[in-house]
Amino acid sequence: MNPKQYKIGIVGLGPVGMILAQHFADADCNIAICDIIPEKIELIRNDGIYLLGLMEKSKKIIEVHHSLSELLESNLDILVCATKAYHVDTILNEIALHPSEDLLIVSAQNGIGVAIKYRTHFIESRIFRLVVNFAGNMISPNKVHVSFFNPPNWIASRDDSRRDLADWVSELLSSVGLTTKSTDSFSLTEKVWYKTILNAALSPLCAISKLTMREAMTIPDTNEIVERIILEAMEVAKAEDITFEKNFVKLCLRYLNNAGDHFPSLAVDLLNNRETEIDFMNGKIVEFGRKHYIRTPLNLTFTNLVKAITDKNLRNNSE
């Protein structure tokens, strides 16, 4: 396996982007990264990226761009999207200005229906989906505290035509400790639903109640809501032909019970008056619920309340 077979670009240097960048660099790949925050790029250029906590790495990355446009002009073979899901449209607009016949896209983003958005500019055989099962918090613009990794991550080609590339990525990442498995697109869709249900169960609840994940899981009142959201979302998922392992609910709760005493990223976004990924999480559960005539009152409430708060915050920001 040749780590330099493809040149990889990463857009979006939050925790996921930085963790992926460090591992690709560690595997000796040909890699370039970019983010739109100038201060962050300056820091990374001068000082590098640091992973702390569960994973400790600080490989020097030479190619650091301060715009996606620059990154796209650097002869990429693969673009890994690690931005928030609501930035996909911006990415696509930029890509439209740099048309390429063979750029491959790997979406490492959260939520249901994210990868499908790339279909407006890419044929399915060029789209890949990576479900990451690690997370971290930004300590400073170039330092990530990695708080958990529940291996493996999963990667698949959207129409299963490019298993070779999914294999290449998974082997590279696994070789440096970021265990990743290549799978078929249908199994991957299931992994996407599992992860989204976990996110949907706790993220908006923490955002609206300002409780940390650990607090929300410790209080019986909120714990009850978390379980109900999972059950409601599973109904919808089952109608979408997603299968669940035995004890899925209990495993979710156990997994969430181990969550830290901090806020999930959606809550951080909401509390900082930014847009959120709610439309790709609870919002999608509501949407698929309507498709199958399944009521989703809890997910509807959380989706709509978060959106109403965001609307007000963004209005206030612009005033």
Next chain:
Amino acid sequence: MDTQKFKIGIIGLGPVGMILAVHFKNVGCKVALCDRLNERIPDIKQDGIHLVGKIEKSCIFEEVYGSVNELINNGCNLLVSCIKTYCIDELLKEIKDIPSNFYLLTAQNGIDIGKKYSESIDESKILRIIVNFAGNSLSPNTVKVTYSAPPNYIASIGDYCPDVANWIAGILTFSDQETILINSYTLLDEVWKKTILISAISPLCGLTKLTIKEAMQSTDTIEVIEQTILEAMQVARAEGIRFEDNFVKNCLRQLKNAGDHFPSLGNDILSGGETEIDFNNGKIVAYGRKHYIQTPLNLTYTNLVNALSNKNLGKMAKQFKF
């Protein structure tokens, strides 16, 4: 009409207490007031109570006390409870030895309030009024009346003393707050209908920090509000509550006409203290469980609001270790 048939003691000087006090006093009733918040008392003693906004009235009060027992000792025989529902237990502890010629009128919102009082007070002594006005405190002795849509409804909770209820209805009607005497069953319908309205808007405003007006401007929140109403109606119907035609549409219309302010429960959530949620959404959840009807929206509100106030009141640290 004998306006002096009872001496009225108003307990709790929030917006509802002050509005009622002024209306009783203005037509010549004997009225004494009490509130535990001592900083209110000097202003009211010196300057009286002022209503502004939808109702403009003022009144001077000679008797303003700091405890219920002072009301009783000074001859009040019709106590009107206008305190927050989460303070009822404390009030009941205070007035355990209620003399036999006393009546208690509760003007509070929520389901099973009458039942709560009947744990300590003889049911035949309890009356309940559903008020169709509301306001915000502007200063310790000024209320801005934001909403006034008579009639109000009154009944004695076991239909024991319609004469007393009738007297109160007459006095308030005479004082421009049309109040209709109904039986206890019809009153229960009104209790549920008002509780459903409050439950649909209050926790939403409290959790999102949207005013009623803002909440009614977004299709996202209107959808949630309507769902909350429909869910609660399912439970209410199982309890034998009757709704008029177009109840949902009327609720939404009423909310649409509300002002750019927070509902009282919303204010309580925002200020981080205790709330009346257990008697509103919490009761809908409890009756839902009784009838095996799922109430996911009301459950979410109840549990989130309770989790928040417990956190704010520091109750969590005691209950849970981190």
